[in-house]
Amino acid sequence: MIDPFCHEVLEDPLPMHAALRDAGPVVHLDRYDVYAMARYEQVHAALTDWQGFQSAAGVGLSNFRAEKPWRPPSLLLEADPPRHDAPRVVLSKILGPRALRKLREAWFADAEELVEKALADSEFDAVTALAEAFPLRVFPDAVGIPKAGREHLLPYGDHAFNAFGPANDLVEKGQPRVAELSGWVDSVCARDVLDGEGFGAQIWAAADHGDITHEQAPLVVRSLLTAGVDTTVHGLAAVLYAFATHPEQWDRLREQPGTLARVAFDEAVRWESPVQTFFRTATTDMSVGGVTIPDGKKILMFLAAANRDPRRWADPDAFDLSRDPSGHVGFGMGIHQCAGQHVARLEAEALLTALAARVERFELAGPVRRHHNNTLRAWGSLPMRVYRTGGAAG
Template identity: 75%
Template sequence: MTEALERAVLPPFSDLDPFSPDVLLEPEPMHHLLREAGPVVRLSRYDVHALARYEQVHAALVDWQRFESGAGVGLTNFRHEKPWRPPSLLLEADPPAHDAPRRVLREILAPPALRRLRESWLATAEELVDRVLAEGPEVDAFAALAKAFPLRVFPDAVGLGPDGRENLLPYGNMAFNAFGPVNDLVTADAHRVAELSAWVNAQCAREALSEDGFGARIWAAADRGDLTHEQAPLVVRSLLTAGVDTTVHGLAAALYAFTTHPEQWQLLRERPEAARIAFDEAVRWQSPVQTFFRTATTDVRVAGTVVPEGTKILMFLGAANRDPARWNAPDRFDLTRDPSGHVGFGMGIHQCVGQHVARLEAETLLTALARRVRRIEPAGIPCRHPNNTLRSWVSLPVRLVPAG
C-alpha cells in the first residue's frame, strides 16, 4: 500500500444500485442521497467510486490524463476485458489516438457548415409541426416530434439513405445500455446485437453514404491523410451513435419541461431567440446522458479520498447538473437561468463534438412550435424507457393548442 493510500480518507460506502429499474426511471432521490453522502462514495455493488457533486464531476471530466476514457466509459474495463465492438475513436480514446478523429469532426461540424443547414431544417420543422397540428390537438410528442424530426434531418445530414432508419434508436439504446452492468436491459438486446451492429456498420461504408453529407466528408479526410481509411467508418459510427439518441431524448426533455412549466412556454413564445437556451436548460434539468465512467490512471486524490490506480469512477452527470452548490433552485426548469457550464454534453476534450448540431435541431423545432402553438398541455401520463445510461422516453402525450 502506498503512503498516499495510507493517508487517504475512506469514502462512505453505499449499497445503492444506480442501475436498478426504479432508480433508472426516477434517479433524483438517489442523486440527492449521493450528494449528501460526500464528494466521493464507494458503491459496494459494483466496487466503483461515485462522484455526484458538480465540483468533482467537472474536475474528473476535464482531467483526461488521470481519469482516462481509453479503458472504456462504461463499467467494463478495457484493460482487462474485450469490448463488444471496436471502441469509439472519440468517446473511448485519449490523446494521441483521440486527436485526429476529433479534429476532423470539429472541422466538419463547424458553425459555417451548420448555418447552411439552418434554413432547410427550419422549413422541415415547420412542415412537420403543420402536419402534426392538422392531425388533431392530442399527440404523442415523443414519437411525432422529438423522435421524428432528428430521425429525418440528422441522417440526411450524415448522408444516410432513407431505408432502415428505424434501426438507429434501437442500436443506440443497445450501445448506451452496454455502458452499464450486464443486467436484464443488456440481455434483452442480446438477440439483436449482431443484426443491429451489421446494419450500422454497413451505413458507415463510403458507398452507402451520399456524396454531400458529413459521412462523405469524413471519408474525404481519410483520402487527404487526416485519418486512416480504417478509422473513417469508426468515426462515422461514432457520429451516428452519439448524434441521435441524445438529441431525441433532449428534445423530449424540452417538450416535457414545457408541459410542466407552462409559464416558460409563454416566455419562449415571447422570446423565440431563447430556443437554444431552452434546450440547454432542458439538458441540464433532465440530463439525457445520466452517467459515464472513467478509469484512474494513477492513485488520484479526490477531496481527501485516494482513488487507486485502475479503479473505475462513475460520474453522475445528472446529479451534478442539479447540485444546489452550483445551481440556484436546480430542480426548476427556468429560461431566465444561464445553463452554460452544465455537464450534460460532458466537458473537456471529450465534450460532445456534435453538441452544436443538437442545438440547431432543437432551435429549429422549438422555433417552429413557438410560432404555431399557444400552449403545450399534458394529455396523459408520460412513460419513460429504462436505459443504463440514458434518461429516455417511450411516450409523451400532450395537447397542442394552436396559436390564434
C-alpha cells in the same frame, strides 16, 4: 446497497442523486466496486482531467484494460490523446457552427412541415410525433446514410447506451439483435454507401487529405450514428415535457424564440440530463476529496446529479429560462465533450421555433411513461395536448 441501474432508480433517480451528493465528494459503491462522483466540482474536474481519468479504458462499467468491447471503441468517446486528437479535429470542423449554417434553412423548413403535420391532431404523443421524428428526419440525411434500414438507429443506440452499464435485464433484452444492428451500422459507414455530400462523405474526404487514416474513417462515422440520435431525441423530449409542465416558461420563449430557443434546450439538458452517467478509469492512485481511488478503478460520474447540485446552481430543480445554463455537464466537458452538440442545438432551435409560431400552450394529455436505459434519461411516451395560436386546440 445502492444500485444506480435498478429500475426503481431509473424511474426516479433524483433521491439517489441527492443522497450521493450529501454523502461526500466521492462515494464507493460496493455493488459494482466503483467510485461515484455526484457533485458538480468533482464531476467537472474528472471530465476535464483526461490524463488522470482516462476514457480509453471505456466510458462504461466494462474495463477495456481487461475486457474486450462488444463493438469497436469510439475514436471520440473511448480514446485519449494522441489517438483521439485527429478524429476530434476532423469532426469538430465538419459539425462546427460555421459548417452547420448551410443546413439551417432546410432544417427550419423541415421542422415547420413536421410541426404542421403533428398539429393536424390536437392530441398526439410528443415522443414519436416530434422528439423522435425530427432527428430521424434530418440527421441521417445530413450524415448521408441510405433511407433503407434507418429504423435500426434507435434500437442500436438504445443497446449501445444500455451496454455502458452492467449486464442486467436491459442489456439482455438487446442481445438477440446485436449482430443484426451492428452489421447494419457497419454497412452504412462504408464509403460507397454514403451520400456524396453528407457528414460521412466529408469524413472519408478528410481521410483522403491525410487528416485521419482510411481505417479510422468508418469508425468516426460509426461514432456519429452511435451517439447522434438517441441523445438528441431525449433532449427534445425533455424540453417539450418542460414546457408542458412550465407554461410560464413557454410564454417567455414565444416572446423571444430567436434568443431563448437554444437557452431552453440547454436548460432542459441541464434539468433532465438525457445522458445521466459516464465512466472514467483512474490511471494512477488518485486522491479526490480525501478518498483514494486506486489505479485501474472505475469512476462513475453522475452528470445529472452534478447538473442539479445546489453548490453550483441556484434553485437547481427549477426549469428557468432566466438562468445561464452554459456551465452544465450534460454534453460532457473538456476534450471529450459531445462533438455533435451544435447539431443537437440546431435541431432544437428549428423545432422550437416552428412550435413557437404555432402553439400557444402545451399540456399533458395523459399519463407519461419513462423508457428505462442504463445511461439515458429517456421518455417512452409523452401524450400531449396543444392549443394553437388563437386559442383553438389542434
